[in-house]
Amino acid sequence: MKKLIDNKDYKGIEEALSIHPELANEGLPYDHENTTKAHPLHRLCDGVFSGQYTEEEAIKMAGIFLAHGANIDGNEPAFKQDSPLTAASSLNADQVAFFYMENGASIHHAGCHGGTALHWAAWCGRSKVVKKLIEHGAEVNKRCIDFKSTPLFWAVHALKNGGSDHLTESMECIKILIQNGADKKIPNDDGENICDLLNDEDVMLKELLQCG
Structure with a gap:
């Protein structure tokens, strides 16, 4: 076959x-x-x-x-x-x-690392898939199993750590998630929230996420 x-x-x-x-x-x-x-x-x-x-x-x-x-x-x-x-x-x-x-x-199955399809689409910068999954009822603030991180956390982490090299698409994923109620304050298993990932070089992300 x-x-x-x-x-x-x-x-x-x-x-x-x-x-x-x-x-x-x-x-x-x-x-x-x-x-x-x-x-x-x-x-x-x-x-x-x-x-x-x-x-x-x-x-x-x-x-x-x-x-x-x-x-x-x-x-x-x-x-x-x-x-x-x-x-x-x-x-x-x-x-x-x-x-x-x-x-x-x-759309709710926990795959690799306990991430749903929305986690993985966010990580890979697939904005159209992110949008469609949300339209189908994906849980925007669902935390994955291994890292206790939300799809928004995955999207930001990917931009910071090489999961995605598609800046425009990844930023679009982040925008879509925020527009649909993603909570930037939800911490991961280390107790860090999304703003904790950012530094002075992350001007666009800080502005988009309103991290002071």
Whole structure:
């Protein structure tokens, strides 16, 4: 199945799933070296991120998998493991994320580090995904598990520590979160709030977050 996906063999995927529908939810390795398995809907996001195929092509393949019984949330994604939507939100697969949301993906699952799709979209500077997740009811002030940090904290931390190199998009994420009730005063597990992260060089962030 991995080879069929890599080759964008829509007909081959359709035929294989018609004969063996259980393959719609069977984990696939990343490649020959990384044999850790993940749900096919997750692996489609990996392919978009690596440039193997476009988002439109990934969505077409995802539609075939869903038509043959693929679980939109993966195989009951384990605690602190990414669901397909979390993967899409962190792998620059914006249109795939929208497609998964439209097909009923859970927006509340705690993935890697206990971060939701909103945490990861904020970290990666995916402003359109941040906006869409909030429209679907994502919890703006939800704290992740490992760091007890909000999506706003993740967004600012990414700009300060290399999680995102898209200044404009990351600033837009921060604006969207603030406009939708993100609380800058909520501390992380070290007792620091967002303003504590900033220094004299962070003029734009200080102004945006109103940190004195």
